Amino acid sequence: MSERQQSNGITRMPLGKGLNAGLRAAMEADDKVMIMGEDVGKLGGVFRITDGLQKDFGESRVIDAPLSESGILGTAIGLTFRGYRPVLEIQFDGFVYPAYDQIVSQVAKLHFRSKGKVTMPIVIRIPFGGGIGAVEHHSESPEAQFALTAGLKVVSCSNANDAYWMIQQAIASDDPVVFMEPKRRYWDQGEVDLESTPMPLHSSRVVREGTDATLIAYGPMVKTCLESADAAAEEGTSLEVIDLRTLSPLDLDPVFDSVRRTGHAIVVHEAAQTLGLGAEISARITEKCFYSLQAPVMRVTGYDLPYPPSRAEEEFLPGLDRVLDAVDRSLAF
Amino acid sequence: MSLSMPDTYVADDPTGAFPLVQLLTPEGQRVSHSEFSYDGDDDSIRDLYRDLLLSRRIDFEAHALQRHGELGLWPPALGQEAAQIGSGRALRQQDFAFPTYREHGVALCRGVDPALLLGMFRGVELGGWDPAEHGFALYSIVIGAQTLHATGYAMGLTLDDAVGHDDPERDAAVIAYFGDGATSQGSVNEAFDWAAVFNAPVVFFCQNNQYAISASTDRQTRGPIVQRAGGFGFQGIRVDGNDVLACHAVTTAAMDKARNGEGPTLIEAYTYRMGAHTTSDDPSRYRDSAEVETWKLKDPIERVKRYLLVQDTPQEFFDELDAEAEALGKHLRETCKALPEPDLAALFDEVFVEGTPELAEQKAEYLAFRESLEAEGSDS
Numbered sequence A: 001m002s003e004r005q006q007s008n009g010i011t012r013m014p015l016g017k018g019l020n021a022g023l024r025a026a027m028e029a030d031d032k033v034m035i036m037g038e039d040v041g042k043l044g045g046v047f048r049i050t051d052g053l054q055k056d057f058g059e060s061r062v063i064d065a066p067l068s069e070s071g072i073l074g075t076a077i078g079l080t081f082r083g084y085r086p087v088l089e090i091q092f093d094g095f096v097y098p099a100y101d102q103i104v105s106q107v108a109k110l111h112f113r114s115k116g117k118v119t120m121p122i123v124i125r126i127p128f129g130g131g132i133g134a135v136e137h138h139s140e141s142p143e144a145q146f147a148l149t150a151g152l153k154v155v156s157c158s159n160a161n162d163a164y165w166m167i168q169q170a171i172a173s174d175d176p177v178v179f180m181e182p183k184r185r186y187w188d189q190g191e192v193d194l195e196s197t198p199m200p201l202h203s204s205r206v207v208r209e210g211t212d213a214t215l216i217a218y219g220p221m222v223k224t225c226l227e228s229a230d231a232a233a234e235e236g237t238s239l240e241v242i243d244l245r246t247l248s249p250l251d252l253d254p255v256f257d258s259v260r261r262t263g264h265a266i267v268v269h270e271a272a273q274t275l276g277l278g279a280e281i282s283a284r285i286t287e288k289c290f291y292s293l294q295a296p297v298m299r300v301t302g303y304d305l306p307y308p309p310s311r312a313e314e315e316f317l318p319g320l321d322r323v324l325d326a327v328d329r330s331l332a333f
Numbered sequence B: 001m002s003l004s005m006p007d008t009y010v011a012d013d014p015t016g017a018f019p020l021v022q023l024l025t026p027e028g029q030r031v032s033h034s035e036f037s038y039d040g041d042d043d044s045i046r047d048l049y050r051d052l053l054l055s056r057r058i059d060f061e062a063h064a065l066q067r068h069g070e071l072g073l074w075p076p077a078l079g080q081e082a083a084q085i086g087s088g089r090a091l092r093q094q095d096f097a098f099p100t101y102r103e104h105g106v107a108l109c110r111g112v113d114p115a116l117l118l119g120m121f122r123g124v125e126l127g128g129w130d131p132a133e134h135g136f137a138l139y140s141i142v143i144g145a146q147t148l149h150a151t152g153y154a155m156g157l158t159l160d161d162a163v164g165h166d167d168p169e170r171d172a173a174v175i176a177y178f179g180d181g182a183t184s185q186g187s188v189n190e191a192f193d194w195a196a197v198f199n200a201p202v203v204f205f206c207q208n209n210q211y212a213i214s215a216s217t218d219r220q221t222r223g224p225i226v227q228r229a230g231g232f233g234f235q236g237i238r239v240d241g242n243d244v245l246a247c248h249a250v251t252t253a254a255m256d257k258a259r260n261g262e263g264p265t266l267i268e269a270y271t272y273r274m275g276a277h278t279t280s281d282d283p284s285r286y287r288d289s290a291e292v293e294t295w296k297l298k299d300p301i302e303r304v305k306r307y308l309l310v311q312d313t314p315q316e317f318f319d320e321l322d323a324e325a326e327a328l329g330k331h332l333r334e335t336c337k338a339l340p341e342p343d344l345a346a347l348f349d350e351v352f353v354e355g356t357p358e359l360a361e362q363k364a365e366y367l368a369f370r371e372s373l374e375a376e377g378s379d380s
Helices: A015-029 A053-057 A069-081 A097-107 A143-147 A160-172 A220-234 A253-262 A277-292 A310-316 A320-331 B042-067 B081-088 B104-109 B114-122 B145-159 B186-197 B225-232 B244-259 B289-296 B302-310 B315-338 B344-350 B357-379
Strands: A010-014 A033-037 A062-064 A085-089 A123-128 A153-156 A177-182 A189-193 A205-208 A213-217 A239-243 A246-248 A265-272 A298-302 B096-098 B174-179 B202-208 B235-240 B265-270
Touching: A010 A015, A010 A160, A015 A033, A015 A053, A015 A160, A015 A189, A033 A069, A053 A062, A069 A085, A069 A097, A069 B145, A069 B186, A097 A123, A097 B145, A097 B186, A123 A160, A143 A153, A143 A177, A143 A246, A143 A277, A160 A177, A160 A189, A205 A220, A205 A253, A213 A220, A213 A253, A213 A320, A220 A239, A220 A265, A220 A320, A239 A253, A253 A265, A253 A277, A265 A277, A265 A320, A277 A298, A298 A320, B042 B081, B042 B104, B042 B114, B042 B244, B042 B302, B042 B315, B081 B104, B081 B202, B081 B244, B081 B265, B096 B145, B104 B114, B114 B315, B145 B174, B145 B186, B145 B202, B174 B244, B186 B202, B186 B225, B202 B225, B202 B244, B225 B235, B225 B265, B235 B244, B244 B265, B344 B357
Parallel strands: A033 A062, A033 A085, A085 A123, A123 A177, A153 A177, A213 A239, A213 A265, A265 A298, B096 B174, B174 B202, B202 B265, B235 B265
Antiparallel strands: A010 A189, A153 A246, A205 A239
């Protein structure tokens, strides 16, 4: 992954490199920040997100873990008791479940159980989502399972600049953060402003302004929605696109503002439809924008299937055509 | 084919390959062991006796409080006092213990006010003490989960250069408590593995009390639990869990080893849960009274008393201790009933360090609803 320096502190780099640079900056800023995960050391992670960090920060700060996800989470909890701030890599979305108990029963609850005496400044990085032609368990979108867990915060970046800043903000958070990384966008180039003050971690952002309908997405689907908006513009339809960035807590004020103007809302995510984030977002839009809605909130999502064989994923995942079809149905309602 | 258990109870070490370390017989006789010894004087044994007795008193009172409806539940440690006090008194100030939900005796050793143990069982809170202040983590109910926390803490000690200096003020170690049932959990076996791989200064202290609720140890393992350690690459010690001197001796040795940077040890303290799993349990459905009677003869407290009586311990010592136990009982009864009730509204602020707008909104909704009910109540 290459990066190219431009003037004014703006550097072009892929999203994955943005994460790498953000991790490096966080480790330089605080020597209690440590990385732990499978193959994160010499190899730099299977996606090379931790590339070079063990070489520069040593084996005590970038730890190659035994192949044991529950162990990664469980020992990280003990390390927080010693003042460490572990940043954990779960190699693939579908491998997080052995750690699920430690995340849901321990990480999410210990601050609450202890009435604030214990803090859990743990970041759980999970490369998620499909679109890379992978084998089973390598393409899943489990974010709602963490977003519905009281005591966890969940965010997802969609571009290199957010990758660089959001990972640092997540590490600085004294609350546990599940950090969902759009693995199919790791190689997407973007401009990173190394000097600007980032917006707060738990805030959504309008990434394209429009007037006819509102597309709401996060992570890998932001790009899909932006491309859909480009295509719609050619046919004279103006779509606003909102990048949620934070999945728990949700920051829906920009969404409500937008929907009050457009009257049409379409939520897009790769995760299955039933009880996905789209369901919660739809309910809240209905609660807050009832009289502004011109159509029911629509959802464009993965189907309620276990993730399919990769040769079928193109049809399974929301794409430009399905998004535009939903826009058409909403506008024609 | 049935899935019935083998005729030979192999978890019980029938071949005698792992003899129990014992330093005080059930009859109160001191015996020597080739590797381990208890080096304290009789005064220190009187101190241990005091802890054992107070520990049992905590159980007695808590059980009574449950029966009087003051606690929702209580998991008694009856019969396991020697394992808990012996190991708990082998810890130093700077060490850290990760308990299950039954380590009432260890809590006593760590300076936690026993009354604070009652909060979670009364339903007024989920924790009760400051783990950092006492070097004693909150009780853990998910079986085995805490063994990984202990291992991570121990890794942190190594990273912080807090082991291997031959300095009793500086070197520290961790002790992880769990039971025979927990040895079937993946997390416990992962903790063994991580501790071995990272040479972590942690002692795995398994109280094999013979039952995981109703399931006896042969439902958890086909070999003595202590044998697990060898497979993971560290030493295992099997100790008479009803012998406070032996438990103290082996734990001291294992903790010293860990503090010296020589890695983990597994201790299997062979003991017996004399009481029910919890106050909601009915042991008569799965074990017969003859078995319980056999274990009564191995009582962990009685044998120390026999020893101390032979050592001409004055009656005033026992009388003063009885008075102290009475005072503790009174303290538990009074404090239990005075524990503040939880305020649901306050809990919204305790989920995160930095609260969320969503929680603030739900709290406001809840408060408005509560106030509307109160207003309604005052109208009528």
